[in-house]
Amino acid sequence: MIWRGIAALAGMLAFVPVPPVIAAVSGGNPQPASGAVRIGRMLLHPCATPGALCGRLERPLDPAGQVPGRVGIGFEYYPRRDRTLPALGLIVATEGGPGYATTASRNNYLDLFDPLLDRRDLLLMDNRGTGTSAAIDCRELQAHPIQTVAAVGACGRTLGRAADYYGTGLAADDLAALLEALGAPRIDLYGDSYGTFFGQVFAARHPGRLRSLVLDGAYPVIGEDPFYGAAGSAVRRDTDIVCRRAPTCRDLPGTSLARIGRLLDRLRAHPFTATTADTDGTRMSVTADAPAIGNILYDGTSGSLNDRELDAAARALFDAGDPVPLLRLIAENVRTEGDGLPAGPPATYSRGLNMAVSCMDYPQLYDMTAPFAVRRAQAAARIAAKEKADPGVYAPLTIAEWLVVPLDLSELDMCLDWPVAAPPYPPGRPIPSGARFPAVPTLVLSGELDSLTTPEEAETVTRQFPAARHIVLANSFHVDAVGDTDDCASVLVRRFVATLDAGDAGCAARVKPLRLPPGFYRHAAEVPAAVALAGNRAAPDGLAQAAAAVQTAGDALARWWLAAGDMPGLRGGSFGVAVNGNVVTVTLHALRWTEDLPVSGDVAWDQMSGAIHARLHWPEATLEAAWNDRQTDARAVLHGSLAGREVIAETWAP
Numbered sequence: 001m002i003w004r005g006i007a008a009l010a011g012m013l014a015f016v017p018v019p020p021v022i023a024a025v026s027g028g029n030p031q032p033a034s035g036a037v038r039i040g041r042m043l044l045h046p047c048a049t050p051g052a053l054c055g056r057l058e059r060p061l062d063p064a065g066q067v068p069g070r071v072g073i074g075f076e077y078y079p080r081r082d083r084t085l086p087a088l089g090l091i092v093a094t095e096g097g098p099g100y101a102t103t104a105s106r107n108n109y110l111d112l113f114d115p116l117l118d119r120r121d122l123l124l125m126d127n128r129g130t131g132t133s134a135a136i137d138c139r140e141l142q143a144h145p146i147q148t149v150a151a152v153g154a155c156g157r158t159l160g161r162a163a164d165y166y167g168t169g170l171a172a173d174d175l176a177a178l179l180e181a182l183g184a185p186r187i188d189l190y191g192d193s194y195g196t197f198f199g200q201v202f203a204a205r206h207p208g209r210l211r212s213l214v215l216d217g218a219y220p221v222i223g224e225d226p227f228y229g230a231a232g233s234a235v236r237r238d239t240d241i242v243c244r245r246a247p248t249c250r251d252l253p254g255t256s257l258a259r260i261g262r263l264l265d266r267l268r269a270h271p272f273t274a275t276t277a278d279t280d281g282t283r284m285s286v287t288a289d290a291p292a293i294g295n296i297l298y299d300g301t302s303g304s305l306n307d308r309e310l311d312a313a314a315r316a317l318f319d320a321g322d323p324v325p326l327l328r329l330i331a332e333n334v335r336t337e338g339d340g341l342p343a344g345p346p347a348t349y350s351r352g353l354n355m356a357v358s359c360m361d362y363p364q365l366y367d368m369t370a371p372f373a374v375r376r377a378q379a380a381a382r383i384a385a386k387e388k389a390d391p392g393v394y395a396p397l398t399i400a401e402w403l404v405v406p407l408d409l410s411e412l413d414m415c416l417d418w419p420v421a422a423p424p425y426p427p428g429r430p431i432p433s434g435a436r437f438p439a440v441p442t443l444v445l446s447g448e449l450d451s452l453t454t455p456e457e458a459e460t461v462t463r464q465f466p467a468a469r470h471i472v473l474a475n476s477f478h479v480d481a482v483g484d485t486d487d488c489a490s491v492l493v494r495r496f497v498a499t500l501d502a503g504d505a506g507c508a509a510r511v512k513p514l515r516l517p518p519g520f521y522r523h524a525a526e527v528p529a530a531v532a533l534a535g536n537r538a539a540p541d542g543l544a545q546a547a548a549a550v551q552t553a554g555d556a557l558a559r560w561w562l563a564a565g566d567m568p569g570l571r572g573g574s575f576g577v578a579v580n581g582n583v584v585t586v587t588l589h590a591l592r593w594t595e596d597l598p599v600s601g602d603v604a605w606d607q608m609s610g611a612i613h614a615r616l617h618w619p620e621a622t623l624e625a626a627w628n629d630r631q632t633d634a635r636a637v638l639h640g641s642l643a644g645r646e647v648i649a650e651t652w653a654p
Contacts, residue, residue: 037079040183044077049106053077057178059128063170066422067161073174074132076103077182078110078122088119089211090184091497092175094127096193096217096479098168099354101131101347108482109190112490116497123187125178127171127198129353135345136166136352142344146334146406147351153372153417155352156359164423166353167360169430172202179209186211188497192479193217193453197361200461204431207438212500213465214493216445217479219457221431222464226363227386227412232394234451235297242307242449245475245513247633248652249311256311260297261396263314264290276327277568278334279559286330288323294397294405295333298451303477305558306333307449308516316520325520328570332562359415360423361430368420368427375416383412441500442468445489447476449514473508485607486511486630512632515653517551520570524548524597530638530649538649542642545597545618547651550625550636552593553603553614554654556586560605571595582608588616605629612653620644627653 035046037053044053054076061069080087093109095102102109102124113122126133138155141147156163179187188211191199196215203213204221236257243249243256252259271289278284286292296306306329313325346352359368366378387399394402403412420427442465446455455472462470473480473489480489488507496502521527529543530550538546556575559567563577572592578585584605590598601616610630616623623640634653641647 039077041181047076049076051078052106053079056132057174057181059174059177061162061165062424063173064424067165069162071128071134072132073125073128073178074103075123075125075178076106078117078124080117080119080121082118085119087121088116090121090123090179090187091116091190092123092125092179092187093190094125094175094192094195094198095130096191096195097130097349097354098127098194098197098357099130099350099352100194101126101135101349103131104348105482112190112481112484112493113497115494120188120497123178123182123184125175127353128174129166129356130350131347135347135350136356137346137350138352138355141351141355142346147414149413149416152355152359152414153419155355156418159352159356161421163356163419164360164421166356167423167425167430168198168201168357169205169361169425172198172205172430175202176206176209184209188212188214190214190481190493190497191216192482194357196453196461197221200437201361201430203437203440203442203465204435207440210438210440212497213440213442214445214481214496215442215458215461216481216489216493217450217453217458218444218446218461219453220460220464221361223460224363224457226365227393229390229393230454230456231298231451232392232397233456234449234454236395238307238449238451239297239311242514242516243311246516248518249516257396259311259314259318260293263317264293264396266318267293272323274323274327276324276331278331279562279567280564281566281568281574284331284334286327286334288326288330290397290401291404291406292330292333294394294401296329297397298405299333303449303451304514305329305562308514308558312517312519319519320522322520322522324570332559355415355418358411359418359420360427362411363428364415365412366416368415368418369423372417379413379416437465439466441496443493443496443502444468444470445480445492446470446472447478447480448472448474449476450478452478469502471502471505471508473511475511475513485610487608512630512634515554515634517554517654518652520593521548522571522595524594527551527594528651530647530651533637533648533650535646536648537645538642538647539645542621542645542647543649545621545642546623546638546640546647546649548594548597549599549616549618549621549623550614550638550651551654552591552597552599553586553588553601553616553625555593556588556591557584557603557605557612557654560584560586569593573598582606616640621647623647 037044042055044055047054056072056074061071095105129136141155196218200221239257240255267289273287275283275285316322316325365382366375444458444462446458462468481493484490492502518528524545527544527548530547560577566574566576569591570593573590576587586603588600599618603614605612610628614625621642625636625638627634627636635650636653638649
C-alpha cells in the first residue's frame with residue numbers, strides 16, 4: 001500500500017553516482033577533516049544541521065553479486081547531549097511513503113524524541129533510492145501527481161535489472177550493516193506509515209538488533225488483503241462516527257453515509273466539470289464524479305480535512321445548488337496526491353522508489369514474475385470473482401469506480417507493467433519463509449479514523465508479535481506521534497522507549513472529536529447565529545455575521561498545513577500561514593467564506609496548550625474570539641463591536 005502517496009507517467013532514471021565513503025551528505029559540502037568524529041568503524045563529519053554528524057556507507061546494489069553496482073547509504077547521526085553520563089541507547093526512526101527521505105523529516109523526529117536525547121543517540125537513515133541514498137528520479141513520474149500504469153512500467157524499465165533491488169528486505173539489511181559499522185547497541189526502532197512495514201521486515205530479518213519496536217500507523221507485511229478491503233470498512237464506519245460526535249452534524253436527519261451515497265448517485269447520473277482554484281491559487285479544471293468522491297473518501301493523508309467538510313459540501317450542493325465547496329475539496333485532494341508537489345524533488349520524495357518498493361513487496365492480484373499479458377488476465381479474473389463474491393467491498397463506491405480512483409489509492413492494477421527479472425526474494429515476500437517476529441517489546445499505534453492503515457490491519461500486526469500492545473487513539477487519523485497536538489501518542493511513545501511500557505493510555509480515549517462546520521453558505525445571514533450572552537447589544541443579523549466570521553477563520557485554520565504562500569479563500573480573498581515554534585498564526589486578507597463577508601485579521605493557535613485566539617475585522621465590525629482546540633464540543637466566546645453595537649456571544653468553535 002502506498003501510504004503517503006505517489007504520482008504518474010513515465011520517466012528517466014538519474015542514477016546518482018556514489019560519492020566517497022567519508023562525506024557530509026546533508027549539507028552538500030564535506031567539512032574539514034578536523035571536525036570528523038569516529039563512531040565504530042565510521043568516520044562522520046558535521047552536517048549543515050546543527051548537532052548532526054553525517055556519513056555514507058557503501059553497499060552493493062545486489063548483495064549476491066548478480067547485478068553490478070553500488071549504492072551509498074546516507075545518514076545523519078545525532079549524539080546524545082549529555083556526555084557526562086553513560087548512554088542509554090540508540091533510537092532509529094524511519095519514514096513512510098515509501099519514497100520519503102527520513103533525513104528530510106529530521107525536525108519531526110527531533111521534536112518527538114527530544115526529551116530522550118540527553119542520554120540517547122538518534123540515527124536517521126535514508127533507505128536506498130531515497131533522499132541522500134541515490135534517490136531514484138523517474139522524471140516524468142516525478143513531475144505529475146497522478147500516475148498511470150504505463151508510466152509506472154516505463155519507470156521500471158529505465159531502472160533495468162536494478163528495478164528488483166530497492167525493496168524493503170535489502171533496505172533493512174542496509175540498516176543492519178550500518179548499525180554493525182557504527183558499533184551500535186540494540187536499537188529502539190520507530191517507524192511511521194510505510195516505516196511500520198520496514199520495521200516489521202527489519203524485526204524478522206534482524207531480530208537480535210532490536211531492544212524495542214514502535215509501529216505508528218501499521219499495516220501487515222504478513223496477511224494483508226491484496227484488495228485492501230479494510231479501507232472500505234473503515235470509510236463506511238468512520239463517516240458516520242465523525243458526524244455523530246459533532247454537535248453541528250449529529251442532529252441532522254438521516255446519516256452522513258446516506259447523504260454521501262446520495263451525492264454519488266447524483267454525480268453518477270450528472271457528473272460535471274468546472275474550474276476552481278487549487279491550494280496555491282492556480283485555476284484548474286476538475287471533474288465532480290464518483291471517482292473524485294472516492295479520492296476524497298479514501299485519501300487518509302487528508303483525512304481530517306475531508307471528513308470535516310465532505311458532508312457539508314454535499315449538503316451545499318443539494319440544498320442550495322452550490323458546488324463551490326465540493327469543487328474546492330476535489331481540487332485539494334488532486335493537489336495532495338503524491339507529496340502535493342507536482343515537480344517536487346526526488347530527494348524529498350521519490351515516486352520511482354515508491355513504485356520499486358510497492359511492486360516488489362506488496363501483495364498483488366497477479367504473479368509479478370509472470371508475463372504482462374498473464375498478469376492482466378489474472379487480475380481480470382480475480383476482480384471478476386470479487387464482483388460476484390463481494391461487490392460492496394469499496395462501498396459506497398462500486399469496484400468499477402474504485403478502479404479509476406487514482407492509482408496510489410486503488411492500486412489494484414498499479415504494477416501490471418512493472419518489470420521483474422531476477423528478484424533477490426520472491427515478490428511480496430520481503431520476510432524469509434518461516435521467519436517469526438521476535439518477542440521484543442512492541443507498541444502499535446492506530447488512529448481510530450485512519451482509512452490508510454486501519455486499526456483492523458494494525459490488529460493483524462499486533463497478533464503476530466508475541467510482546468505487542470495495540471493502542472487505538474480516538475478521533476485520530478494517519479500517524480499520531482509525529483506532529484502530535486493532543487499530547488497523547490507522542491507521550492506514549494517516549495514513555496515506551498524509556499521504560500519498555502507505554503503505561504496508562506487513558507489519553508487515547510480522550511482525544512477530542514473532529515469539529516465540523518454547520519454547513520456552507522453563500523450569505524452570512526444564512527449562517528446559524530451566535531448565541532447572545534449577558535450584555536450583548538447586537539441584533540440577530542449581527543450575531544449571524546459574527547458566527548460567519550468565526551467560521552471563516554476556522555476554514556483557513558483547518559488548511560494551515562497545506563499553505564505554501566498565500567492561499568485563496570473559498571469565495572475570495574486569501575490567507576497566509578506562519579509557524580513560530582509551537583504557535584501557528586493564520587493571517588486573513590479580506591477572506592470570504594461567504595460571498596458577502598470579507599474578513600481580515602489573524603488567528604493564533606498554540607499547539608501545546610490548544611488555545612486559539614482570533615482578532616477579526618470587516619466593515620463596521622471588530623471581533624475577538626477564543627476557544628481551546630482540545631475541548632470536546634468547544635464553544636468560541638466572542639466579544640466585539642458591530643455597527644456600534646457591542647457583541648457578547650458564543651458559537652460552536654470551528
